[in-house]
Amino acid sequence: MFKLMIARVLRLLPNQAEKTPMVPLQEVDMKKDVLVETSIKRTKISLYYPLKTNKKKLPVYVNFHGGAFIMNEKEMDDPYCRYLANEADCVVVNVDYAKAPEYPFPKPIREAYDILQWLKGRADELKIDAEKITVGGQSSGANIAAALCLDLEERGEKQPLLQVLSYPMLDFVTPHGEKPEPDKWRSRYPQVAQFLNMCYVPETGQAAHPLASPVLAEVSDRLAPALILIAEFDAFRPEALRYAEKLNAAGVHVQEELFEGCSHAFTHLGPKESAEKAWGMIAWKIKDATESLEFEARTRVE
Numbered sequence: 278m279f280k281l282m283i284a285r286v287l288r289l290l291p292n293q294a295e296k297t298p299m300v301p302l303q304e305v306d307m308k309k310d311v312l313v314e315t316s317i318k319r320t321k322i323s324l325y326y327p328l329k330t331n332k333k334k335l336p337v338y339v340n341f342h343g344g345a346f347i348m349n350e351k352e353m354d355d356p357y358c359r360y361l362a363n364e365a366d367c368v369v370v371n372v373d374y375a376k377a378p379e380y381p382f383p384k385p386i387r388e389a390y391d392i393l394q395w396l397k398g399r400a401d402e403l404k405i406d407a408e409k410i411t412v413g414g415q416s417s418g419a420n421i422a423a424a425l426c427l428d429l430e431e432r433g434e435k436q437p438l439l440q441v442l443s444y445p446m447l448d449f450v451t452p453h454g455e456k457p458e459p460d461k462w463r464s465r466y467p468q469v470a471q472f473l474n475m476c477y478v479p480e481t482g483q484a485a486h487p488l489a490s491p492v493l494a495e496v497s498d499r500l501a502p503a504l505i506l507i508a509e510f511d512a513f514r515p516e517a518l519r520y521a522e523k524l525n526a527a528g529v530h531v532q533e534e535l536f537e538g539c540s541h542a543f544t545h546l547g548p549k550e551s552a553e554k555a556w557g558m559i560a561w562k563i564k565d566a567t568e569s570l571e572f573e574a575r576t577r578v579e
Contacts, residue, residue, distance in 0.1 A: 338368070
């Protein structure tokens with residue numbers, strides 16, 4: 278009950294990331310809000326369709342927002358979903374995933390899997406290409422995206438074409454006090470971060486589960502290629518680098534980008550130039566991943 282009370286108070290705080298978007302607000306052809314029945318709960322998602330496209334069936338990017346697993350809603354990413362839809366020429370699916378402590382690990386991962394199956398099962402209706410799915414997120418959302426890829430591999434199912442991990446939180450085992458926290462208050466009071474962690478992984482042993490802490494997972498070369506965006510001044514920088522090294526060693530294609538002078542959540546809080554660069558990179562990578570598949574298909578036919 279105490280965790281829930283604190284979580285509800287934190288959710289009432291203003292979300293600084295919504296105040297000044299780092300990219301201009303773009304028009305899209307359509308924003309479609311849907312409630313999806315999953316095994317966890319009825320989940321709100323929004324689908325963003327690009328303003329101009331020549332494709333009858335569009336690739337898909339599934340986005341998981343940040344918020345320490347307990348806070349924020351999908352609308353915080355509205356400007357960026359619009360941007361990616363237009364720039365990457367794809368449908369962006371923005372997920373309002375289940376929050377802890379009401380829905381602790383592994384419920385958001387199961388929910389993400391159910392949403393993926395829902396999208397594939399309605400590909401014709403939604404005018405999407407079920408063979409061209411990419412996933413990604415920021416911070417806690419990046420954790421969910423990485424865990425979803427690991428879960429699909431464990432199930433023996435097809436991987437997304439790309440996983441985009443922006444300043445990902447990937448290690449629940451290392452105490453926050455031992456991480457290079459640049460913020461003086463969070464550094465002085467690591468108990469706050471520990472409280473947030475316990476909301477998501479409350480049971481003994483959960484922190485070390487590979488779907489909670491992907492840095493501990495055994496990875497194979499079958500995992501989706503990764504774009505990993507790392508902030509220089511971020512407590513999660515070591516685990517992001519460690520995961521990039523682990524994927525590379527397994528034979529997974531990884532593009533890791535270190536954004537110098539940036540802190541956690543820079544894609545939403547700035548500096549603006551770095552944020553714009555990051556979103557442009559994500560859009561290009563999504564488009565490249567889906568168009569590369571199209572090129573390979575044409576080559577096989579020829």
